[in-house]
Amino acid sequence: MTIDMELFSYYWQLVQSHGWPVYDHLPPQGQPVQYPFVMIGEIDTTSGGDKSALSGKVNLTIDVWGKREDRPTVSQIANGIFLASIGALRTQHFTFVGQKDAQQVQLMTDTSVANTVFFRGMVSIELTIQ
Numbered sequence: 590m591t592i593d594m595e596l597f598s599y600y601w602q603l604v605q606s607h608g609w610p611v612y613d614h615l616p617p618q619g620q621p622v623q624y625p626f627v628m629i630g631e632i633d634t635t636s637g638g639d640k641s642a643l644s645g646k647v648n649l650t651i652d653v654w655g656k657r658e659d660r661p662t663v664s665q666i667a668n669g670i671f672l673a674s675i676g677a678l679r680t681q682h683f684t685f686v687g688q689k690d691a692q693q694v695q696l697m698t699d700t701s702v703a704n705t706v707f708f709r710g711m712v713s714i715e716l717t718i719q
Contacts, residue, residue: 592718593632595680596647600629603673609666615654618702625655625663627670636718645718647685653710657698660708667694667710674714685716 590598597613604611610626629651636645651670655663671694674687692714699707 590682592634592636592647592683595683596632596649596678596685596716597629599678599680600649600651600670603670604629607666607669625653625659625666627666628652628654643718647716647718649714649716651712651714653712654699655708657706657708660696663708663710664696667696667712670712670714674712674716677719678716684719686719687714687716691715 601611604627610623612626612628615628616622616626630649632647632649634645634647636643651667653663653666653670671692674692675689676687678685678687693712695711695713697709697711699709701707
């Protein structure tokens with residue numbers, strides 16, 4: 590399995606284990622959606638190392654979307670993902686390390702849909718491939 594798919598699966602399972610709905614894209618407009626939900630977004634891998642060892646960095650973005658009244662839950666989910674990204678993460682084929690100063694949580698109001706106010710938590714994660 591590839592590095593990005595192992596991390597995608599890791600975070601998908603993490604989110605689902607807490608009972609939160611999770612997507613790999615924003616649900617289509619008009620589709621019924623349970624809020625809050627988590628969207629696992631972009632994953633960028635920069636590899637390095639030599640012929641006998643793989644190293645590098647992986648950056649990924651995970652968004653938590655909720656309605657305005659979901660602000661406390663969005664914050665709780667986003668910060669839970671943030672905390673789960675610190676320290677060693679072991680998948681079936683790789684080990685990653687997340688440093689606490691390399692992770693970021695942004696909480697913001699989103700009004701991109703007319704007459705609707707959403708609350709969004711954006712978790713930016715940087716992991717080192719060991």
